[in-house]
Amino acid sequence: MPERRILLGVVGRPHGVRGLSRVVSYTADPASLTAYGALSDDKGRRFTLRWRGEGIAEIAEIVAGKPVPAADRSAAEKLVNTRLYIERDRLPPPDDEEFYLADLVGLQAIDADGAPLGTVVAVHDYGAGASLEIARAESAPLLVPFTRAVVPEVDPVAGRLTVVPPDETMVPEQAA
């Protein structure tokens, strides 16, 4: 089974003439992009990053075990749009009751009887608790709160989670 990789950022345009690049970080804390060690790209090359300013980094390709920084602007231009990944195994284990979004998205949702409900396609959190969006084949997506009552079992290794969909009550605006 191929190793799972997670996209953490992408290299942007060069900054200045000394080989620095703008880097867009997708991590929760943008500065933590450098916290996971060497990053790899789509071609299998490995890089290390060192921040030199807000959103600006010195990128060094690891060649024969040694980091070789981009020497000038031309070298930095060749890195534009390079997508930076890490292997999933290198993320630290989450706390109890916490799950990486990368682990949740793509899980198969089943109901309490084991019947398939759909696939988790997104995790939303707008300040009122996380919720899962489950795409279904023949009906509209199902949105459920990510609580122990509604999602009692999450098994990323097996690739599925159990959902007990709550009852839904419509309260139309005209009701008095």
Add this chain to the structure above:
Amino acid sequence: MARSVWKGPFVDGYLLNKADASRASGRNEIIKIWSRRSTILPQFVGLTFGVYNGHKFLPVQVTENMVGHKFGEFSPTRTFTGHAADKKARRG
């Protein structure tokens, strides 16, 4: 301009009735509402509402910190999911 204090917080009346009924029933349910303008009151704490954002009903689990805000604040109408990267979700 701020709303006059003497009026009290605005809330659609039918929400109060529905919240009372839901709390009394003790069922695990989502109360789907369109009323984004209603203020979140202390009696809503612990309930889960599905607040319409023009597209879908986003689950809103009401906690004490949300009292005084409007339901619509927690159900944005324009969303960008972004990349998962190392972000985490906590199960409530």
